[in-house]
Amino acid sequence: MEIKCTGVAGTMESSDAMVTIEQGSGGIQLQLSSPVIHRFGNHMRSVILETLDRLGVKDAVVTVVDKGALDCTLKARVEGAAFRAAQCSEEQIPWGGAVR
Amino acid sequence: MINAVGRDIPEEVMKATGRDIFRGSLYHDNREYTKAAPTVRAKIDPTRSKLVGSIREALNRCGAHDGMTISFHHHFREGDYVVNMVMEEIHNMGLRNIRICASSLGKAHDPIVPYIEDGTITSILSSGVRGKIGEAISNGKLRDIAVMYSHGGRVRCIEEGRVHIDIAFIGAPTADECGNLRPNGGKSNCGVLSYAYADAQYADHVVAVTDCLVPFPNIPASISMVNVDYVCTVDAIGDPAKIATGAAKPTTDxxxxxxxxxxxxxxxxxxxxxxxxxxxxxxxxxxxxxxxxxxxxxxxxxxxxxxxxxxxxxxxxxxxxxxxxxxxxxxxxxxxxxxxxxxxxxxxxxxxxxxxxxxxxxxxxxxxxxxxxxxxxxxxxxxxxxxxxxxxxxxxxxxxxxxxxxxxxxxxxxxxxxxxxxxxxxxxxxxxxxxxxxxxxxxxxxxxxxxxxxxxxxxxxxxxxxxxxxxxxxxxxxxxxxxxxxxxxQFGDRIVGIVEARDGSIIDVVRQIKEFEFAD
Structure with a gap:
């Protein structure tokens, strides 16, 4: 999936995450902040990277401002930001495919 | 050494703080000990006034010096002005290595953080530390290991002589010129002065700080004049709106x-x-x-x-x-x-x-x-x-x-x-x-x-x-x-605080915080 513009998904509410995906300059560059980064930082990073990998995002700058989101929320926000950044219209979202 | 809750307390921390490990809640039951006593000055001359015009004058009269221990109560909660005004004066006098023995410290005391950073304050004992003081201690900015005690543990700490208070500053909503202090009847009422009793009884010097001087006798007094050396009047000891707020609405959560x-x-x-x-x-x-x-x-x-x-x-x-x-x-x-x-x-x-x-x-x-x-x-x-x-x-x-x-x-x-x-x-x-x-x-x-x-x-x-x-x-x-x-x-190596059990032993230590690092 090619990142064409800046895509944002999520909020700054408690138990949510704000995900911003921008065009990269080779590879995935992740910046993650979270009140529970000490407890779940490594795990959250792998969830984010696996989600991007599943969507085929190979080249992006990804900023995640987490507010204590669970894995399901985090995945959904990364997916939302990625599709917006790739300028996918609703018909192009692979429901039941990469998005499960 | 491993204590009764399974925490490993490094021997150098036991040595630096002079404290044993926690060995169980009832370990010291029935222990005999001799209480500490303050060194006090008699006031025989009935014509000598206790009134002083400023915090600076009170500090001078009490012989404020480098390395002294001063104490405060927290009945003014987030509306307290007393800690900040006393510490500012101590800083202006150029005094150093001050130990604070507080019943608690909160966000109201954020302004004293620079005095921790510049070595005016090098030691803190408190029930806890919220706000920027907590951040400063957690970031290793305080020279000594901070001591966090319970409300009961603090009284024990003072009565046993583990900490000896040179000057107690007691914010008082009302005071008479003899030093009878009450928590009501003034501009900044806090209801009770419970945590200040030990300070009044065990400090060498006791300074009442009030913004409402009333005629003698201000009784029934929470703190009696027999324990008060000086009465200092100031414009305001606290922000009444933050000392006693309106009743919280019952939760709907x-x-x-x-x-x-x-x-x-x-x-x-x-x-x-x-x-x-x-x-x-x-x-x-x-x-x-x-x-x-x-x-x-x-x-x-x-x-x-x-x-x-x-x-x-x-x-x-x-x-x-x-x-x-x-x-x-x-x-x-x-x-x-x-x-x-x-x-x-x-x-x-x-x-x-x-x-x-x-x-x-x-x-x-x-x-x-x-x-x-x-x-x-x-x-x-x-x-x-x-x-x-x-x-x-x-x-x-x-x-x-x-x-x-x-x-x-x-x-x-x-x-x-x-x-x-x-x-x-x-x-x-x-x-x-x-x-x-x-x-x-x-x-x-x-x-x-x-x-x-x-x-x-x-x-x-x-x-x-x-x-x-x-x-x-x-x-x-x-x-x-x-x-x-x-x-x-993930913590740093340095131990920045101890959690004192009620009996004065170490139940746990708090380490310096550090930035999170990913596993690889």
Whole structure:
């Protein structure tokens, strides 16, 4: 999936995450902040990277401002930001495919 | 050395702080000791005035010097001006290596952080440290290891002579020129001066700071003139709006209401819920809601509370006025309703910090508690509680009376949601132990309750109360099933604080915080 513009998904509410995906300059560059980064930082990073990998995002700058989101929320926000950044219209979202 | 809650306390910390490891709540029962005594100056000349015109003059007259220990109380809560104005003057005098012995420090004291950074303040003892002082200590900016003690532990610490106070600064809503101090009748009323009694009795020099000088005699006095050297008048000792706020609205948070309901259902099923029971609760949403539910059952069954103890807020005052409580015995007032009540209702009584919770006197009020309802940031499968460090390891809270009341009460109930955001509040091992699990009997969450296996007698009450029952391990597993298994917080090596158990031993240490680093 090619990142064409800046895509944002999520909020700054408690138990949510704000995900911003921008065009990269080779590879995935992740910046993650979270009140529970000490407890779940490594795990959250792998969830984010696996989600991007599943969507085929190979080249992006990804900023995640987490507010204590669970894995399901985090995945959904990364997916939302990625599709917006790739300028996918609703018909192009692979429901039941990469998005499960 | 490994202590009684399984924490490894480095020997160099024991040496640097002169303290033993925690060996169990009753380890020092019956221990004989000699109390410390202050060095005082006689005031024989009746014509010599105690009035001084400024904090600077008071400091000079008391012989303020490098390395001295000064003390403060926290009855003005987030509205306090006294700590900042005294520390600013000490800083302006160029004094260094000052030790602060406070009953607590909060966000109101953020302005003294630069004095920690420049070496004016090098040592702090406090129930806890919120706000920027907590951040400064957690970042290793204080020279000495900070000591966090409970309210009862602080009195013990002073009475044993573990800390000797050179000058006590006692903010007083009203004072007469002889130094009789009252917590009411002025511009900045705080209701009680409970935590300042020990300071008045054990400090070499005692300075009253007031913004309302009244004619002699200002009685009945909380602090008597026999212990006060100087009376200093200033424009304002605090911000009345932040000292005593309006009563908090009862919570509408369904999770808190459910926990409160479960808590009350359990309380009324125990054999301790009977005419004349003795009770303490906090001022959090779930605690107040559980008091309101409890009052309904008290009315239905015609059971009255003999005594309500501790920090007081309006809901308890209303029950006193309704006749559902016999006496309120008060060490701190959280809102205007409580301040007004203790100043006017003869059944609402101020007691000293020692009477409240000191483990080393001849018996404190906490020992008479049937129930205490507490909160916690974390509780683990050993029932140990953490009330001072957050999910990043930062010092953000205070012990208060948590370990004192937990140790004293026949039935100690900790209310906590299973999860605080993504942090499991019920966990395998708390980050910092502030209250030992041996003192905690029941944990109530929104999913159900767990009874400490040390208390099989309470298990019977739990079975009959209709609340879902789990083991503490099951509650922990439910939390981890939702959020995952947390990794331990990454700390720096330096130890920046100790958590003192009630008896003065070390129950845990707090390390310097550090930036999180990914595993690879």
């Amino acid at each position: 369904q999770r808190k209401l459910l926990m409160a309901k479960y808590c009350t259902d359990f309380v009324v099923a125990t054999p301790y819920f009977k005419e004349g029971f003795i009770y303490q609760t906090g001022v959090g949403g779930a605690s107040i809601a559980s008091t309101i539910y409890l009052a309904e059952v008290m009315r239905q069954r015609n059971i009255r509370m003999g005594l309500g103890l501790g920090g007081i807020a309006t809901p308890m005052v209303r029950l006193l006025e309704e006749g559902l409580i016999g006496k309120l015995v008060d060490t701190q007032d959280f809102d205007l309703g409580a301040v007004e009540s203790v100043g006017s209702n003869p059944n609402h009584i101020e007691i000293t910090g020692s009477e409240y919770a000191n483990p080393m006197n001849k018996g404190a009020y906490v020992n008479q508690l049937d129930f205490v309802i507490l909160a916690a940031l974390e509780v683990d499968i050993h029932f140990n509680c953490n009330v001072i460090t957050d999910s990043t390891g930062l010092i953000t809270g205070a012990q208060g009376g948590h370990p004192d009341t937990a140790a004293g009460a026949k039935c100690t109930i900790v209310i906590t949601p299973l999860l605080q955001g993504r942090s499991p509040a019920v966990c395998a091992d708390v980050t910092t132990v502030t209250t030992p699990g041996e003192s905690v009997d029941v944990v109530v969450t929104e999913y159900g309750l767990a009874v400490n296996p040390l208390r099989p007698d309470l298990m019977e009450a739990a079975r009959s109360c209709g609340v879902p029952i789990y083991t503490i391990e099951e509650l922990k597993d439910m939390a981890y099933a939702i959020v995952g298994t947390p990794e331990p917080i």
